[in-house]
Amino acid sequence: MSVAMHHTSRQLENQAKELPQRSSLFRLVLEAVASLAIAVILFRTFAAEGYMISTGSMAPSLLGYHKQVTCPRCHYSFTYGVAYDDSVSASQQQDTATDGLGFSQAGQYATCPNCDTNSIDLAQVPRNEGDQLLVFKHAYYLKPPARWDVAVFQNPMKPTQAYVKRVVGLPSEAVQVKEGDLYINGEIQRKDLKTQRAVRLLVHDHQFHPSEDDFFQPRFFPVEADSDQEQNQADAAAWEEQPAGFVFASDSRDADAWSWVRYQHWVRQGGHYQTEVPLEHWPEEIEKPEPVLAPIQYDELKQQLTCKGAMPAEDCHRLLNQTEDDAFRYAVALLYEKSHVAPVMDRYAYNSGVENQTAIPVHDFLFTCDLQAKSPEGELAIELFDGQHHFRNIIDFRQRQVNLFIDDRKQPIRSGPFRSDFQSQPVKLEMSVMDRQVLFAINGELVFQPLLFSENSEPRKEIRIPLQFGARG
Numbered sequence: 001m002s003v004a005m006h007h008t009s010r011q012l013e014n015q016a017k018e019l020p021q022r023s024s025l026f027r028l029v030l031e032a033v034a035s036l037a038i039a040v041i042l043f044r045t046f047a048a049e050g051y052m053i054s055t056g057s058m059a060p061s062l063l064g065y066h067k068q069v070t071c072p073r074c075h076y077s078f079t080y081g082v083a084y085d086d087s088v089s090a091s092q093q094q095d096t097a098t099d100g101l102g103f104s105q106a107g108q109y110a111t112c113p114n115c116d117t118n119s120i121d122l123a124q125v126p127r128n129e130g131d132q133l134l135v136f137k138h139a140y141y142l143k144p145p146a147r148w149d150v151a152v153f154q155n156p157m158k159p160t161q162a163y164v165k166r167v168v169g170l171p172s173e174a175v176q177v178k179e180g181d182l183y184i185n186g187e188i189q190r191k192d193l194k195t196q197r198a199v200r201l202l203v204h205d206h207q208f209h210p211s212e213d214d215f216f217q218p219r220f221f222p223v224e225a226d227s228d229q230e231q232n233q234a235d236a237a238a239w240e241e242q243p244a245g246f247v248f249a250s251d252s253r254d255a256d257a258w259s260w261v262r263y264q265h266w267v268r269q270g271g272h273y274q275t276e277v278p279l280e281h282w283p284e285e286i287e288k289p290e291p292v293l294a295p296i297q298y299d300e301l302k303q304q305l306t307c308k309g310a311m312p313a314e315d316c317h318r319l320l321n322q323t324e325d326d327a328f329r330y331a332v333a334l335l336y337e338k339s340h341v342a343p344v345m346d347r348y349a350y351n352s353g354v355e356n357q358t359a360i361p362v363h364d365f366l367f368t369c370d371l372q373a374k375s376p377e378g379e380l381a382i383e384l385f386d387g388q389h390h391f392r393n394i395i396d397f398r399q400r401q402v403n404l405f406i407d408d409r410k411q412p413i414r415s416g417p418f419r420s421d422f423q424s425q426p427v428k429l430e431m432s433v434m435d436r437q438v439l440f441a442i443n444g445e446l447v448f449q450p451l452l453f454s455e456n457s458e459p460r461k462e463i464r465i466p467l468q469f470g471a472r473g
Helices: 002-047 193-199 313-320 326-339
Strands: 048-052 066-070 077-081 132-136 150-155 158-166 175-178 181-184 220-223 239-242 245-248 259-263 270-278 296-299 304-310 365-371 379-385 390-396 401-406 414-417 427-434 437-442 467-472
Touching (some): 193 427, 193 437, 270 326, 304 326, 313 326, 365 379, 365 467, 379 427
Antiparallel strands (some): 048 132, 150 158, 220 259, 239 245, 259 467, 270 304, 365 427, 379 390, 390 401, 401 414, 427 437
């Protein structure tokens, strides 16, 4: 009896000692949680605040509510903007929150920006929330705003509503946008390479080829002709296409002859651009198209056959089957081929469902590729066209130098050495014609000072073939 009582009293003593320890541990946890909550409140009040983007005015740099789509043909992955409020029909919604622009979305079908496959059904694709930002509230107390910054600001008419935009104009500046170029107080504003990468939109990625699609025509193809001649696809060109890109067979070519791979902006259908071919007369046995309304027209004074947008295959076959006139049949077949090479427009996948979207021809391009040389001999050229000038960068592997030429000039307008070893591993090449300047970089480093050129009084042409690259030696 005495033993049991002694054991019980010892347990009570131990429990009495443990009670303050448990109490102090609970208090420490409670104080830590309270301190963290106070720190978060103070941090959000005075230092930073989080935002979630709901709409797509900053896409594709910053995304609002969207769907991540994979093209069923070329398997390229892209984002497609959707309505942020499921209670409103996407085709009827007019969104003014966050982007400050009227936004209406029609249907749940997307168009691939890479291979132009349209009517991609999005009904079963899940919707993703927009990007989330953590914004430092006092950044501009430490430094003034800079052009091209991404900034969050409050709507002056509704302080609880925040906008996210890219800064283009600063206080007391006069802002003008002309032919896609930004002018401040009458002077054009040019972006550096980092900013160009941030605002670029995909035109085409050669790594993604449409599978099981006989109708699709490759946008990159080898040619024998130079840039100032008619395009003529070669039967046995020096360039060999492989799944990872193109390989130049230098041992089978004349060392002084250039061989080219050219980009043409081939599209499947649609468009509001116009294509014309010469035609002396319209066959009598075929009824002439209805003026203005028909997509295919014939101008007797100019002796031109024209087509609006890409000519449908059924229209081409219908016209070919109605006559034996060889000149007419040749003109129709030529018009069909040429009409599917469209001007490069400012459409992009994120807003491909926006109603009443007006596409505008673009003249600014950024070309990126990986290059590995098999030998220290020969030359590689990359040429971009902005609608007025042809800019050609020639990499001379023997001299380890890059020379920039413009149009038909024989002397380089810019030159610079390169340090990269093209043989040991692939290097990244970037060439841009943007904001009326030319940049060329190897592995992210500019080879020479940017070439700046001024605006021409004549309007720039629509560009259907903006790029070619070639090699010799």
